[in-house]
Structure formats: structure tokens, C-alpha cells
Amino acid sequence: MKIAVFPGSFDPITKGHVDLVNRAIPLFDKIIVAVGINSQKKYLFSLEQRLEMLEKVFANDKTVHIGQFEGLTVNYCKDEGARYLLRGLRNASDFDYEKTISQLNHIIGDDLETVFLISQPEYSHISSTIVREIIKGKGNIEPFIPVEIIGQVEL
Ligand code: ADP
Numbered sequence: 001m002k003i004a005v006f007p008g009s010f011d012p013i014t015k016g017h018v019d020l021v022n023r024a025i026p027l028f029d030k031i032i033v034a035v036g037i038n039s040q041k042k043y044l045f046s047l048e049q050r051l052e053m054l055e056k057v058f059a060n061d062k063t064v065h066i067g068q069f070e071g072l073t074v075n076y077c078k079d080e081g082a083r084y085l086l087r088g089l090r091n092a093s094d095f096d097y098e099k100t101i102s103q104l105n106h107i108i109g110d111d112l113e114t115v116f117l118i119s120q121p122e123y124s125h126i127s128s129t130i131v132r133e134i135i136k137g138k139g140n141i142e143p144f145i146p147v148e149i150i151g152q153v154e155l
Pocket of ligand 1: 007017087088094
């Protein structure tokens with residue numbers, strides 16, 4: 001069984017994340033969208049809120065599961081029996097960052113393969129960081145977040 005972990009902060013999940021998962025569904029038997037918990041990082045949404053948003057968005061996708069983990073992504077993949085990591089690339093700075101992490105994970109994760117999907121042009125400007133900035137500025141984030149969470153989760 002081909003299992004992929006899609007790790008991220010999802011603070012909050014955006015249309016860019018959803019598009020990536022939808023495009024990866026035909027490639028894998030199971031995709032675990034997993035919230036990585038980093039105690040050093042400050043989040044806008046609580047872990048519970050982020051998990052709730054993910055559950056809502058992927059409620060109808062049988063092959064998509066929601067998870068959470070602390071510590072190294074490679075260890076979580078091993079625990080879940082996942083041989084693949086899924087990540088998105090929006091631009092050159094994503095590439096530079098992701099390249100190093102992917103090479104490291106391949107070594108410490110016993111040949112764990114990272115599968116990259118290039119963001120579609122209409123989503124490449126979307127990031128959770130931008131969405132958080134718009135929330136702080138009391139702007140409208142509806143164009144950037146999945147419809148399932150509009151008005152459902154307290155933003
Ligand atoms: P992290 O804190 O690990 O960067 P994010 O939740 O910001 O977590 O992103 C998780 C993954 O989703 C990353 O691989 C990122 O490149 C990808 N991603 C984020 N936004 C988009 C987008 N708009 N289009 C495609 N991929 C995206």
C-alpha cells in the first residue's frame with residue numbers, strides 16, 4: 001500500500017493545501033494530512049482548531065486521513081508505515097528550503113521519498129502566513145480558504 005504523509009502547520013489550511021491533496025489522491029492509496037507540533041512555534045489557531053478544520057475539509061475523502069505528530073517527520077512516517085512525503089512547491093524559495101529537508105529526510109528516513117507537486121498558478125500566491133496577516137488586519141480571507149470552513153470554524 002502506498003502511504004504518503006503530508007506534513008504541515010495548516011495554520012490555517014488554505015485552498016492551496018486542498019488543491020495539492022486533491023491532485024495527490026490518484027497517486028497514493030492513503031494520504032495522512034498531519035499537523036506537526038513544534039513547541040517553539042507560536043500558532044494563530046490551536047491544534048484542536050486546525051485538526052477540526054482539516055477533518056471538515058476532507059470529511060468526504062475516504063483515502064485522506066488526519067493526524068498529528070511531535071518530533072521528527074521521519075519517525076512519524078515510520079510509525080504510520082508511510083514511504084512517501086508530500087510537499088508543495090510554490091516558488092524558488094520553497095524549492096531551496098524543501099530540497100535540503102528532502103535530502104536529509106531521505107538519509108535519516110531510510111530512503112523516504114518526498115514527492116513534490118508544483119502549485120497551480122491560481123494558488124501559488126496563497127500561504128497560511130498571508131491568510132493570518134489578513135485575519136489580523138480584519139480583511140476578507142474567503143477567497144483563500146476552503147468553503148467548508150467558511151463560517152464553520154471561529155476565525
Ligand atoms: P510548513 O509550516 O511545514 O511550511 P504549511 O502548512 O505552511 O506548513 O505548508 C505545508 C505544505 O503545503 C508545504 O509543502 C507547502 O509548500 C505547501 N503549500 C502551502 N501553500 C501552498 C499553496 N498555495 N500551493 C501549493 N502548496 C502549498
